[in-house]
Amino acid sequence: MTAIATGAGAFRLEEIPPRRYAHVSGGRPEQALEGRVDESAKTPVRPALGLASISLAFGGVAALREIDLEVAQGEILAVIGPNGAGKSSLLNIVSGIYRLDRGEVRFGENSFREVPTSKLAGLGVARTFQNLALFKGLSVFDNVPMGLAHRVRAGFLQQIVGSLLGRRIEAENRAAAEEVIGFLHLTEVRDRLTGTLPYGLQKRVELARALVARPKLLLLDEPFAGVTLTEKRELSQHVRNARDSFGAAIVLIEHDIGVVMGLSDRVAVLDYGRKIADGTPDQVRADAAVIDAYLGVAHEDDKELI
Numbered sequence: 001m002t003a004i005a006t007g008a009g010a011f012r013l014e015e016i017p018p019r020r021y022a023h024v025s026g027g028r029p030e031q032a033l034e035g036r037v038d039e040s041a042k043t044p045v046r047p048a049l050g051l052a053s054i055s056l057a058f059g060g061v062a063a064l065r066e067i068d069l070e071v072a073q074g075e076i077l078a079v080i081g082p083n084g085a086g087k088s089s090l091l092n093i094v095s096g097i098y099r100l101d102r103g104e105v106r107f108g109e110n111s112f113r114e115v116p117t118s119k120l121a122g123l124g125v126a127r128t129f130q131n132l133a134l135f136k137g138l139s140v141f142d143n144v145p146m147g148l149a150h151r152v153r154a155g156f157l158q159q160i161v162g163s164l165l166g167r168r169i170e171a172e173n174r175a176a177a178e179e180v181i182g183f184l185h186l187t188e189v190r191d192r193l194t195g196t197l198p199y200g201l202q203k204r205v206e207l208a209r210a211l212v213a214r215p216k217l218l219l220l221d222e223p224f225a226g227v228t229l230t231e232k233r234e235l236s237q238h239v240r241n242a243r244d245s246f247g248a249a250i251v252l253i254e255h256d257i258g259v260v261m262g263l264s265d266r267v268a269v270l271d272y273g274r275k276i277a278d279g280t281p282d283q284v285r286a287d288a289a290v291i292d293a294y295l296g297v298a299h300e301d302d303k304e305l306i
């Protein structure tokens with residue numbers, strides 16, 4: 001049993017408690033989510049992430065066109081589509097790296113026209129990058145706690161209480177990092193310089209850095225690219241456990257259709273910046289427009305996974 005102790009309490013990754021999170025089941029997700037009620041609490045459930053009519057263009061190229069999308073707490077949403085469809089741009093909007101031209105991003109109760117990158121961690125949002133964004137000259141063990149860097153703030157009170165509080169937070173962060181490293185089977189390479197690791201392992205380090213913050217919303221841009229089939233299966237289980245253990249909403253960009261269909265509760269399909277489908281994996285798999293735009297040209301090696 002692996003428990004991750006943080007300042008906010010411990011969570012267990014391998015013991016999957018009964019699911020406590022409302023999920024979308026079939027139909028148009030927007031309809032399913034609107035005014036949805038958590039039966040146990042009888043309170044409306046706010047989507048962890050809501051995108052309202054998001055548009056983004058680069059010069060004359062429309063990367064995203066009026067995208068509406070919602071992700072419920074505890075839901076895994078896969079975003080698929082051909083190369084250049086706008087998937088990474090979508091995550092870059094959500095994480096404030098790109099500024100949207102029109103529309104709005106909502107995290108629970110908070111709405112933004114410009115997402116403040118510096119506040120993301122405080123809002124419980126963590127992400128990984130398609131092309132990795134690690135400190136390659138630092139060890140694995142030094143990279144992972146970066147996902148908790150927002151916890152140390154140089155406020156006035158902290159300067160007075162100073163090093164004692166700082167040391168305690170740092171110790172907690174390091175303990176949390178140690179646990180995630182163990183959980184993701186990175187212990188053997190914990191002291192290696194990250195840049196010297198094979199690509200698949202670096203992907204895993206990035207996932208560890210995102211998970212260590214125990215995010216409410218986890219954005220994963222092709223986290224399984226370049227890893228072996230066995231690793232994909234294993235990492236998929238870790239992603240699922242992150243959702244089941246602490247109810248993270250997860251947006252997963254992935255080209256491997258087998259992984260997508262097996263892991264996600266819902267799939268949204270982008271094509272030329274438009275959302276052309278949004279439904280359960282089965283609904284999307286049977287959608288003629290999706291087959292034309294994407295599934296019909298799935299990679300040969302995806303077939304063994306479907």
Ligand SMILES: Nc1ncnc2c1ncn2[C@@H]1O[C@H](COP(=O)(O)OP(=O)(O)OP(=O)(O)O)[C@@H](O)[C@H]1O
Nearest residue numbers: 058061063081082083084085086087088089090130
């Ligand atoms: N920083 C940028 N400057 C100019 N154009 C960009 C930029 N980022 C994305 N684009 C363009 O926006 C469109 C969408 O790109 P994006 O990277 O979001 O696609 P993607 O679905 O993630 O593709 P892939 O599967 O190849 O990663 C493409 O036409 C791309 O060339």
Ligand SMILES: [Mg+2]
Nearest residue numbers: 087088089130
């Ligand atoms: Mg991309």
